[in-house]
Amino acid sequence: MNSKQNLPRHVAVIMDGNRRWARLNNLSNESGHSNGIDTLVNIAEIASEIGIEYLTFYSFSKENWNRGKNEITYLMELMANFESQYLDKIIRKNIKIKVIGDIETLSNKQKKIINNVEQKTKQNDGMNLITAFNYSGRDELVRAIIEIINEIGEGNLLRKDVDESTVTKYLDTREIPDPDLIIRTGGEKRISNFLIWQSVYSEYVFVDDYWPDFKTDTFMCALKEYANRERRYGGGI
Structure with a gap:
């Protein structure tokens, strides 16, 4: 990377690719x-050090609940242990954590962990x-559409005023800029129901490395590839 501007x-x-x-x-x-x-945690530390402002990880999808019971139990244990094993390191790096998703349907224990971090x-x-x-x-x-419908029903919002910016205000990411770059590991080339509203103009980089093998140099190569692209946002040819 030549400069922070890139x-x-x-x-x-x-x-993607933990199990493989x-x-x-x-x-x-x-x-x-x-x-x-x-x-x-390693990639978060590197991203913080080089000046990335926002870093989002797709850590657990709603579809992941369909996995085996033992695997789900272990994943929830990892979630519970994150605070004790990694949070001090995150705090020392001056990193701020936010969790997005359908939080309301989680267990009280899971909500407490999220609130704590x-x-x-x-x-x-x-x-x-x-x-x-x-x-x-x-x-x-x-969930955003339901909130908008409720706001209209309560007289807090007029139907004629609903546009793209209105929808954005009711998303989980309403205070977060759309992703400029989305990296997918594991060799697959699909978005898997991830940030489908926010990613309309995102650049994608697909890498073959399975996630546990995703190292700093591969991350930096993805950033370099992004820096060399010309973003048109639907314009130009």
């Missing part, structure tokens, strides 16, 4: 997810680390 303001990451990495290395799915958390980092004014948990892009839009 950096994307907001990078989002679809972390585990199988490749003759390890359990749990080991794949554990190593994936280590990679997440958000409250303990809310005074930080460095990079914004957003984790999409119990999230799906379609669900986010449905």
Whole structure:
């Protein structure tokens, strides 16, 4: 990267390949997810150090609840242990955490964990680390539409005033700029119901590395590829 001017303001990451990495290395799915958390924290630290303002990780989709019971239990344990194992490091890096997704349908224990990490980092004014948990892009839009309908019904909003900016104000990401760059690991080339409203003009970089193998140099290469692209936002040829 030549300068901070070439950096994307907001990078989002679809972390794919934990389980395939585990199988490749003759390890359990749990080991794949554990190593994936280590990679997440490492990339967050690097992004913070080089001046990325917003970094979003697709950590757990609503569809992920369909996985096996043992795997789900372990993923929830990882969530619970994040505060004790990693939060001090995040705080030292002056990183602020925000969780987006369908939070209301989570258990009280999960809500408490989310509230704790958000409250303990809310005074930080460095990079914004957003984790999409119990999230799906379609669900986010449905929840936004329901809120808009309720506002119209209560007389707080006129139907004629509803436009794209109105919808944006009711999304989970209403205080977050749209992602400039979305990176997906694991070799797949699809968006998997992630930030479908916000990503209309995002640049995508797909890498073959499974998420636990996603290293700093690969991250920097993705940023360099982004910097060399010309963003047209629907204009030009």
